[in-house]
Amino acid sequence: MRGYTDRWSVRSVPRRTCVGCRGTSDQADLLRVVVVGSVVVPDGQVRQAGRGAYVHPSPECLELAERRRAFPRALRVPGPLSTTAVTQAVLQAVSSKDREIEMSTR
Numbered sequence: 001m002r003g004y005t006d007r008w009s010v011r012s013v014p015r016r017t018c019v020g021c022r023g024t025s026d027q028a029d030l031l032r033v034v035v036v037g038s039v040v041v042p043d044g045q046v047r048q049a050g051r052g053a054y055v056h057p058s059p060e061c062l063e064l065a066e067r068r069r070a071f072p073r074a075l076r077v078p079g080p081l082s083t084t085a086v087t088q089a090v091l092q093a094v095s096s097k098d099r100e101i102e103m104s105t106r
């Protein structure tokens with residue numbers, strides 16, 4: 001296993017695994033979610049305490065995560081969990097991104 005630690009000692013942007021597609025991305029490209037009660041909420045400006053999970057801010061990854069019940073597993077709670085708040089936040093982010101693209105192409 002020589003070289004293994006070397007690779008990880010390179011200080012770069014932290015990589016996290018998306019609970020939806022299981023792909024890794026820079027932490028900045030993923031949405032951190034935490035569980036409050038039985039609700040999964042996006043971890044926004046206010047850093048929520050507790051265990052977090054990472055998911056790509058895309059409806060596809062959210063759907064995948066829901067289908068494989070990845071959130072209760074990643075957040076170590078029995079579930080079932082409501083992911084409505086996260087879905088809404090992602091849809092909002094997606095639609096505002098669309099608007100940005102629209103504006104930049106004009």
Ligand SMILES: [Zn+2]
Pocket residue numbers: 018019020021022023055056061
């Ligand atoms: Zn993903």
